[in-house]
Amino acid sequence: xxxxxxxxxxxxxxxxxxxxxxxxxxxxxxxxxxxxxxxxxxxxxxxxxxxxxxxxxxxxxxxxxxxxxxxxxxxxxxxxxxxxxxxxxxxxxxxxxxxxxxxxxxxxxxxxxxxxxxxxxxxxxxxxxxxxxxxxxxxxxxxxxxxxxxxxxxxxxxxxxxxxxxxxxxxxxxxxxxxxxxxxxxxxxxxxxxxxxxxxxxxxxxxxxxxxxxxx
Numbered sequence: 726x727x728x729x730x731x732x733x734x735x736x737x738x739x740x741x742x743x744x745x746x747x748x749x750x751x752x753x754x755x756x757x758x759x760x761x762x763x764x765x766x767x768x769x770x771x772x773x774x775x776x777x778x779x780x781x782x783x784x785x786x787x788x789x790x791x792x793x794x795x796x797x798x799x800x801x802x803x804x805x806x807x808x809x810x811x812x813x814x815x816x817x818x819x820x821x822x823x824x825x826x827x828x829x830x831x832x833x834x835x836x837x838x839x840x841x842x843x844x845x846x847x848x849x850x851x852x853x854x855x856x857x858x859x860x861x862x863x864x865x866x867x868x869x870x871x872x873x874x875x876x877x878x879x880x881x882x883x884x885x886x887x888x889x890x891x892x893x894x895x896x897x898x899x900x901x902x903x904x905x906x907x908x909x910x911x912x913x914x915x916x917x918x919x920x921x922x923x924x925x926x927x928x929x930x931x932x933x934x935x936x937x938x939x940x941x
Contacts, residue, residue, distance in 0.1 A: 732756050830932050837928055841899070865908045870917040881919040889924045899927035907935040 732740035739753035739762060746754075746761035753762045788795045803810050818825055833840050848855040885902055892900040903925045906915025915921050925933065 729754070729756055729759060833931060834928055840928070840931070866917045869908045869914065874918065878919055882917070882922065885919065885922045885924065892924065900924055901927050901930045903930045903933060910935050 726734075728740045728742055732738075733756050737756060739755055741753050745751045746764060748761065748764055750761050750763035754760060755762065755765070889900045889902050892898075901924070903923050904915050904917070905921050905923055906913060908915055908917065
């Protein structure tokens, strides 16, 4: 009995042959027609890209034909179906998350002043949340500062922060102290110690966030 027949009798949708397809993929095959799973995914991506370009072109044509009418329709839909619009945007983001993340990162690097202004505006509009975030960061440092640190090591930490402030003043570019191993991360929690500190520009630090970036 062939692997396909065995999988079919077992009620499975895919099976493995152990040999690559004509395009060199070593993935499973579909029981229904023996086609390669990776090939099917690649064809689906091409169809999506083609369809996506068509949708974008159609939307551009509609917008340029009557911008005011198009904008009014978009606003009306957002007003009448806010939950549906949010769900669609969320689904689109999750489907192409890596692309959106890269675009956002590139925009932040190209528009540092806009990023700083947005941060200042948010802090002004949300003073309670801003204060809570500051307290949370301070508590994280206190909780992750070992009691066994020597006085010299604590002074070294202070020197790192003074150096960051000095770089900000001398260069005019905001510099911040970052923890190489984040204090708050889902997988690991670092310590607030001198050898876990590094100085980054504000843009670099914001791009890194609370991620653990392995050494090159």
